[in-house]
Amino acid sequence: MANKDEVSRRQFLNYTLTGVGGFMAAGMLLPMVRFAIDPVLKQGAGQDMVAVVEENEITEEPQRFTFKVNQKDGWYESEVTQAAWVFKDKNGDIVALSPICKHLGCTVDWGTDPSHPNQFYCPCHGGRYTKDGTNVKGTPPLAPLDVYKKEVKDGKLYLGQAEPQ
Amino acid sequence: MKWCSKDLDMYLQASEYVDTAIVPLIPITWGAQKKNVILKGEFPLILSEEIERQLKGRVFLFPAMTYLASELDEDVLKRISALTSELEHEGMPFTVFITSDARWTGSEELGDRLVNIPPVPLEHMDEEYQREIVSEQVKHILQIVTKKWQNTL
Known part of the structure; x- marks a missing residue:
């Protein structure tokens, strides 16, 4: 007669099979799960x-x-290659603006319009922005220039994604 | 805007703002001269893409117009004028052909639609220098293109 504390042959086999089966299932499922949620991880x-x-x-x-x-x-x-217009404003804070015109995506330039030397100017349809990136009323763009996420570390300026103001 | 459906949708939304077609004019051959001919195609293709990037909202970059290096001038010009007249007819008043093939210099049919850029062998230059040369040339072409626009805004 088997003692209550002892494991019977049947129980032992049950435990081992569950254990081994569990490992095998995990081994099969893990790569699949990883594969499925891969975009999230990246x-x-x-x-x-x-x-x-x-x-x-x-x-x-x-x-x-x-x-x-x-x-x-x-x-x-x-x-x-991306570009940014970088300058310090009156308070000495660094501003990094995206050069992509909010109208139709041309590249804006600083001060190239002779009659408005202190504005950003889009050569395509004459869109203008003031120095802080605000679109000038009466020109085609309807929104201010995007601003890059920025961070200053060890004396260097780091830029991230450009975001709408 | 580029030759893809996403940009075409953008064009359809804003067609009144787009009036210029950029067409690289590229010779092709697989004969003995291929290295030379490829050189004449590489540079204008890079420049055209860069122009499109700078003037995205007003130009449409077309696939290159190619011709065999052995093709007769008049045959190529016939195709070119068929393209420009279709474009003009369909609401693209300006067409700019960008080439590095000296063959078209002074061609009457192309006239001021042609932008001829001497080919530059970029392959042996380091990247910094390449970028400098490309941006110089791009600036040059931008001036030509924006000058065409001056009286139209």
Whole structure:
């Protein structure tokens, strides 16, 4: 007769089979789950901050700086060059504006319109923005220029995603 | 705007703002001269893309118009004028052909639609220098294109 404390042959087999089966199921399911939620795990990667320029190079006059980010366009991954207009405002705070016109996506330039030397100017349809990126009424753009997420670390300016103001 | 359906949708929303077609004019061959001919195509293609990026909201970048290096001038010009007249007819008053093929210099049919850029062999330059050269040329072409627009705004 089996003692109550002892494990019977049947119980022992049951436990081992459940254990081994469990491991096998986990082994099969884990890669599948990982595969299914993969995009969630990866999402953070696109939003890294990129070092753009030394802080002491930034002036009150907007300057154009370029930097590289990885971009995924459908299945096509590439390194694209992005640009930012960077300057210090009256309070000494750094402002980084996206050069993409909010009208139809042309690239705006600083001070190229002779009659408005202190504004951003879009060569396509004459859109204008004031220095802080606000669109000038009466020109085609309907929204202010996007602003880059920014961070200053060890004397360097890091830029992230451009966001609407 | 580029030659893709997403950008076409954008065009349909804002067609009154778009009046310029950018068409790279690229020779092709698989004969002995291919290296030379590829060189003449590489640079204008890069420039056209860059122009599209800068002037996205007012230009439409077309697929390159290609011709065999051995094709007769008059045959190519016939195709070119068929394209420009269709474009003009369909609401694209300006067409800009970007080429590095000296063959079209002074062509009467193309006239001021042609932007001729001497080819630059970018392959042996370091990246910094490449970017400098491309942006210089782009600035040059931008001036030509925006000058065309000056009296139309």
